[in-house]
Amino acid sequence: MPSPVREAIDLLSKSGEAAFAIDSTDRIVYWNKGCETLLGFEAQKVLGKHCFDVMGGRDVNGNVYCFRNCPVADQARQSDEDDDPVKPFFLHVKDKAGVERNLHVSMFAVAAVRPALSAVIHVVRENESVPAPVEKELAQAAAEAPAARWPMTTGPGNAVELTTREKEILRCLAEGMSTSAIAEKLFIAPVTVRNHVQSILQKLDVHTKLAAVVFAYRHQLI
Numbered sequence: 001m002p003s004p005v006r007e008a009i010d011l012l013s014k015s016g017e018a019a020f021a022i023d024s025t026d027r028i029v030y031w032n033k034g035c036e037t038l039l040g041f042e043a044q045k046v047l048g049k050h051c052f053d054v055m056g057g058r059d060v061n062g063n064v065y066c067f068r069n070c071p072v073a074d075q076a077r078q079s080d081e082d083d084d085p086v087k088p089f090f091l092h093v094k095d096k097a098g099v100e101r102n103l104h105v106s107m108f109a110v111a112a113v114r115p116a117l118s119a120v121i122h123v124v125r126e127n128e129s130v131p132a133p134v135e136k137e138l139a140q141a142a143a144e145a146p147a148a149r150w151p152m153t154t155g156p157g158n159a160v161e162l163t164t165r166e167k168e169i170l171r172c173l174a175e176g177m178s179t180s181a182i183a184e185k186l187f188i189a190p191v192t193v194r195n196h197v198q199s200i201l202q203k204l205d206v207h208t209k210l211a212a213v214v215f216a217y218r219h220q221l222i
Contacts, residue, residue: 008110008121008141009209013178015134021121022051023214024077026070029119030213032176038126040096043175048217057091057103065091073120076109085139088131091124102127108138110210116218117211160203162221169196170222174213 009030012019018034028051031043046054051073052066059065076086088106095101108121123135162170165186172182179197183190197209204215216222 008138009173009176009213010178011134011137011141012121012123013176013181015132017123017132017134018125019121019123019176020046020051021119021210021213022073023119023218024116025218026051026068026073027217028054029217030121030174030176030210034176035124038095038124039093039101047174055091055093057093060090060092062092072107073109076107076120077118106131106135108135108142110138110142110208112211112214113207114205114211117206117214119210119214121210160219160221162200162203166196166200166203167216167222169193170200170213170216173197173209174217174222 012030012032016034018038019030019032020028020035021030023029028046028049031041031046033043036042041054050068052068052070055066057064057066072086072089086107088104091103091105093101093103103124104127106123108123110119110121112118121138123132123138125132168186169182172185177185179190179193182193186193197212200212201207201209204212206212206215
């Protein structure tokens with residue numbers, strides 16, 4: 001049975017929960033349909049942008065909460081098994097229409113064998129509610145991920161050649177699409193999608209889809 005760590009993107013695509021993920025430079029590398037629905041921002045418009053530029057969040061008193069080098073994300077990344085995880089918190093943001101939303105945010109740092117490819121996943125919902133099952137699964141995935149070696153940045157690797165189809169599939173993964181949804185969009189069989197994903201992982205020398213997406217944005221492959 002595959003490790004939950006390898007299924008982080010799949011867990012989110014199947015859950016229906018609004019979620020996005022940032023890389024070690026706080027750039028958005030994953031933005032699913034739930035986020036599109038909740039906040040109105042299309043994935044293609046926000047992927048690759050800094051989280052603080054898109055969310056522009058404030059606390060309950062109106063103070064700026066989202067800014068460069070987010071200390072909360074850094075805390076999540078550096079927490080180990082002896083530390084308390086970042087507690088869920090509220091964030092006031094404006095959606096695409098300018099309407100203020102009160103979001104309940106849970107954060108999960110998913111480490112990677114290659115530290116620069118680690119990511120912090122945010123599960124967001126409007127107002128506080130009972131945690132979704134996927135949050136427990138993500139917490140488990142984060143806990144079972146291999147410990148990252150610091151610092152979180154590494155030098156650029158060798159050039160990687162991806163096919164046009166592989167790049168299309170990476171974009172779909174970054175937009176939170178499931179295997180079946182990707183297959184339907186690209187008019188190919190689900191098994192073909194899975195074969196392409198395995199080829200991508202091998203070419204990029206990564207172990208998870210999330211790490212592949214992070215790699216692709218860091219190296220401007222998509």
